[in-house]
Amino acid sequence: MLVCPKCNNHQESGKFCGVCGEALQQVRSEEQSSESIEHSALSQGAAVLESQSQPTASAIKSGVSQYWSYFLSLVKNPTRAFQSNEKHYLNGLITLALYAIIFSLSIYFLTNSVMRSFGGFFGESVPFFALVSRIVVSVIITFVITFGSAFAMIKLAKNQDSFKIIIAQYGSIIVPFTALNVIAMLGGLIGSYQLTFIPLLISLVFTFTFIPVLFVFEKVSKINANGQKVYLSLATIVLISFISYILSDALLSSLLEDIEELLYYVW
DSSP: OEEOTTTOOEESSOSBOTTTOOBOEEOOOHHHHHHHHHHHHHHHHHHHHHHHHHHHHHHHHHHHHHHHHHHHHHHHOGGGGGGOOGGGHHHHHHHHHHHHHHHHHHHHHHHHHHHHHTGGGTOSOOOHHHHHHHHHHHHHHHHHHHHHHHHHHHHHTTOOOOHHHHHHHHHHHTHHHHHHHHHHHHHHHTTOHHHHHHHHHHHHHIIIIIHHHHHHHHHHHHHOTTSSHHHHHHHHHHHHHHHHHHHIIIIIHHHHHHHHHHHHHHO
């Protein structure tokens, strides 16, 4: 927009005012100024968002890489689990959660494969959330019982390790059996009964029977090599059995029902 500084006349083109003949001056309109400011603000906002997203993505990538290294090292040598400390607390929790999720997905995928193989008689697929959520909750409850029993025996032996250290080590020693669940999940995806059930059975028996006893034995041995590590270890499985017996009807029966239903359809 051109404006005359003498008579304030506005016109779109020309070098001189059509009214008084004075030389015209270029003036930016408010709309142009507003658009320029808005464009600048948008550019700055986009730059800020980009700068914030880059560290977040980098942190996620770094976290996944670190967990993968941690996971592989424990698959190769589970004894390293007892070297875990509070820094591995989150890794321990992630492993326990992954165990429950992958275990449930293994059963879901195999059940789904079985249903599809029978075609329309059973329907095309089973409800994902209904089956998976029930199994995940059941596995988590079983973890609470087994870890709680082991933790009680360890503290009875006057072990001074913090809760975070114990959960980090307990989660770490579960890593090889989480890897077994991954094999079972692949078996479920391809519809192989043996490749699903055999790893799951081994994983289930060791994780909820032998591991708590072994864990207590190792932790008590660190306190006193001549202490009551045998009795406390055996007391762990007795306590697990007692709590499971009390809660089985109310809380743990759903897991057994899911497995029984699956076995019924398969066999």
